[in-house]
Amino acid sequence: MSETSAVRLDGITKSFGSSVAVDDVTLDIRPGEFFAMLGPSGCGKTTSLRMIAGFADPDSGSVLLGGEDVTYLPPNKRNVNTVFQSYAVFEHLSVADNVAFGLKRRGVPRDERRERVGRMLDLVQLTGMANRRPRTLSGGQRQRVALARALVNRPKVLLLDEPLAALDLKLRRQMQVELKQIQREVGVTFVFVTHDQDEALTMSDRLAVMNGGRVAQVGTPEDVYERPADAFVAGFIGTSNVMTGTYADGRLTLPGGVSLPVPSRLGLAAGSRVGAAVRPEKIWLSDFEDGMVQIRGTLRETVYSGATTTYLVEIAPGVQLSVLEQNIDRSRREERWTGGEIIDLAWKPEHCLLLCETA
Amino acid sequence: MRRAFSRRRKPWFAIAVTVAFFGMLYLPIVVVALFSLNSQKSLTVFKGFSLRWYRAFFADHDLIGSLGFSLRISAVAMIGSIVLGVALALGIVRSRGKLGSAAGLVLLIPLITPEIVTGVASAMLFKGVGLPLSSGTVMLAEVTFSISYVTVILRSRVAALNPEVEEAAMDLGCSRFQAVRLVTLPALLPAILASAILIFAMVFDDFVLAYFTTGVTPQPLPVRIYSAIRFGVQPTINAVGTLMLIGSIALIGLALLVPRLFGRRESLSQLL
Ligand SMILES: Nc1ncnc2c1ncn2[C@@H]1O[C@H](COP(=O)(O)OP(=O)(O)O)[C@@H](O)[C@H]1O
Ligand SMILES: [Mg+2]
Numbered sequence: 270m271s272e273t274s275a276v277r278l279d280g281i282t283k284s285f286g287s288s289v290a291v292d293d294v295t296l297d298i299r300p301g302e303f304f305a306m307l308g309p310s311g312c313g314k315t316t317s318l319r320m321i322a323g324f325a326d327p328d329s330g331s332v333l334l335g336g337e338d339v340t341y342l343p344p345n346k347r348n349v350n351t352v353f354q355s356y357a358v359f360e361h362l363s364v365a366d367n368v369a370f371g372l373k374r375r376g377v378p379r380d381e382r383r384e385r386v387g388r389m390l391d392l393v394q395l396t397g398m399a400n401r402r403p404r405t406l407s408g409g410q411r412q413r414v415a416l417a418r419a420l421v422n423r424p425k426v427l428l429l430d431e432p433l434a435a436l437d438l439k440l441r442r443q444m445q446v447e448l449k450q451i452q453r454e455v456g457v458t459f460v461f462v463t464h465d466q467d468e469a470l471t472m473s474d475r476l477a478v479m480n481g482g483r484v485a486q487v488g489t490p491e492d493v494y495e496r497p498a499d500a501f502v503a504g505f506i507g508t509s510n511v512m513t514g515t516y517a518d519g520r521l522t523l524p525g526g527v528s529l530p531v532p533s534r535l536g537l538a539a540g541s542r543v544g545a546a547v548r549p550e551k552i553w554l555s556d557f558e559d560g561m562v563q564i565r566g567t568l569r570e571t572v573y574s575g576a577t578t579t580y581l582v583e584i585a586p587g588v589q590l591s592v593l594e595q596n597i598d599r600s601r602r603e604e605r606w607t608g609g610e611i612i613d614l615a616w617k618p619e620h621c622l623l624l625c626e627t628a
Numbered sequence: 629m630r631r632a633f634s635r636r637r638k639p640w641f642a643i644a645v646t647v648a649f650f651g652m653l654y655l656p657i658v659v660v661a662l663f664s665l666n667s668q669k670s671l672t673v674f675k676g677f678s679l680r681w682y683r684a685f686f687a688d689h690d691l692i693g694s695l696g697f698s699l700r701i702s703a704v705a706m707i708g709s710i711v712l713g714v715a716l717a718l719g720i721v722r723s724r725g726k727l728g729s730a731a732g733l734v735l736l737i738p739l740i741t742p743e744i745v746t747g748v749a750s751a752m753l754f755k756g757v758g759l760p761l762s763s764g765t766v767m768l769a770e771v772t773f774s775i776s777y778v779t780v781i782l783r784s785r786v787a788a789l790n791p792e793v794e795e796a797a798m799d800l801g802c803s804r805f806q807a808v809r810l811v812t813l814p815a816l817l818p819a820i821l822a823s824a825i826l827i828f829a830m831v832f833d834d835f836v837l838a839y840f841t842t843g844v845t846p847q848p849l850p851v852r853i854y855s856a857i858r859f860g861v862q863p864t865i866n867a868v869g870t871l872m873l874i875g876s877i878a879l880i881g882l883a884l885l886v887p888r889l890f891g892r893r894e895s896l897s898q899l900l
Contacts, residue, residue, distance in 0.1 A: 323798075355792045361814040
């Protein structure tokens with residue numbers, strides 16, 4: 270990749286007292302991409318974002334924007350803007366004055382200011398609300414004000430800290446689509462922080478999965494979903510069946526002596542305890558093909574949820590797999606099992622991942 | 629039946645105490661206001677309504693001079709204590725260290741110190757550093773002892789501010805100082821105005837501190853009134869007292885109204 274990164278974090282570390290919030294994070298974010306930072310609460314997403322924006326100084330490492338080292342520049346000297354988690358709308362200013370705030374600071378002439386604010390309000394669908402006070406707006410509208418206020422400055426990079434977390438589910442879905450459209454339209458690099466894996470997978474071009482201040486994996490949504498780097502990513506993104514057992518010669522032995530073929534890994538000592546993960550939707554219940562890993566289990570539970578049915582199958586003492594089937598043929602469930610039956614399952618070998626155990 | 633009956637009896641004792649309390653509190657004020665309208669010089673017999681004591685007050689250059697002086701002291705104390713008190717509130721809330729919380733505690737001392745102690749101490753301090761008592765010393769003292777009120781009122785408002793709002797201003801191109809000026813102070817404006825009015829009213833009718841720290845001439849109005857009644861009460865003083873009362877009530881009313889003018893829910897009682 271010869272292109273300079275829009276944002277480059279180079280080994281940044283930040284501690285508060287004795288606790289390390291961000292631990293040696295290195296990331297390259299490409300110009301124009303929609304980049305998500307995904308991880309559970311407290312994993313250091315906000316702290317990373319604050320170091321890009323300039324609200325926090327890293328203890329070590331550097332922050333580069335478009336190739337330029339900005340590690341110790343104050344926020345007002347960086348060509349990035351932020352959409353804050355609380356929106357941080359200026360209550361004493363009208364919607365239009367909120368949006369015009371940054372342009373005014375930069376000395377953009379009045380006419381140009383008015384025109385750009387007008388166009389931005391159209392873009393975020395706040396046309397006609399220019400003179401409203403923030404107090405009179407709904408949560409979704411305040412969120413749009415915060416977005417317009419940041420985007421109108423045409424930053425190189427827009428930082429968004431869980432911008433949709435406070436919205437109700439329906440509005441959140443709608444804003445996910447809209448945000449993505451807006452990003453394509455303006456072509457600005459978005460760095461989008463979220464703890465919602467669905468949101469990260471559906472919206473981002475690439476994402477970083479964070480855990481305990483470290484980056485666990487960087488890749489496209491498909492990369493992290495299909496090829497999770499470790500047990501944490503496999504468990505955090507979507508649902509995975511993780512089976513833990515003893516590894517030897519390409520086979521995993523589960524409690525009770527059940528043995529499964531798993532991808533072999535060089536350098537893994539026989540007798541190591543490892544995990545193997547299979548996604549519920551990758552497990553088949555019928556029409557098996559040649560070369561599949563086949564195993565027998567006892568059906569423990571059937572959970573019908575409209576479009577899909579989830580079966581819980583016990584394949585070894587204390588090891589249950591959940592299996593997801595689409596209800597393509599409605600009658601299928603009725604002729605299927607109710608519980609207690611012995612059934613066969615199978616998956617393609619490449620859908621079973623050997624996870625390096627994280628401490 | 630008996631119990632139900634006895635429960636319905638009026639609590640005569642409680643009513644009597646309440647009436648006596650409010651009587652002692654407000655009767656003297658009512659009497660002053662009433663006799664300021666007396667057409668005769670008598671302070672015991674009301675003869676009829678007239679505005680002659682108000683006319684006498686406005687014709688008295690001495691008293692008018694004191695009124696002007698008191699207004700000037702109040703204005704200086706208001707502006708000085710707002711500037712310093714708001715800055716102090718911001719500093720105390722923002723500095724998370726020991727210094728900030730220590731300053732927050734020290735701040736409460738002037739609020740609980742008897743004013744007579746404050747007054748005597750101030751007078752001795754001015755004497756000690758060789759500063760002759762004058763209009764300057766009384767203003768200095770009033771500014772100093774008003775800061776605590778402003779800071780105590782503002783501190784909780786500052787603490788309640790969303791820190792991301794100031795950061796948003798910096799994100800949009802402000803320096804730290806510009807962010808405070810353009811975003812933080814406007815957010816605090818209702819509380820600032822309310823405490824400004826409060827300080828003005830408090831300083832205007834302050835007697836004790838003014839008495840110990842003012843020079844010989846001009847005298848602040850409350851001190852002037854005190855010296856006047858030592859030589860017998862003139863009905864003019866009733867007129868002055870009534871005017872001061874009306875002024876104070878108007879200011880307190882204004883202070884209560886300010887937050888509402890900004891369309892905010894919080895009232896002064898919540899601010900305090
Ligand atoms: N200003 C701060 N002072 C002390 N600890 C902090 C501060 N900011 C964040 N932390 C700690 O750093 C860790 C990471 O926080 P944060 O970056 O906000 O996580 P996230 O945004 O992923 O939820 C947390 O353990 C949090 O308690
Ligand atoms: Mg956060």
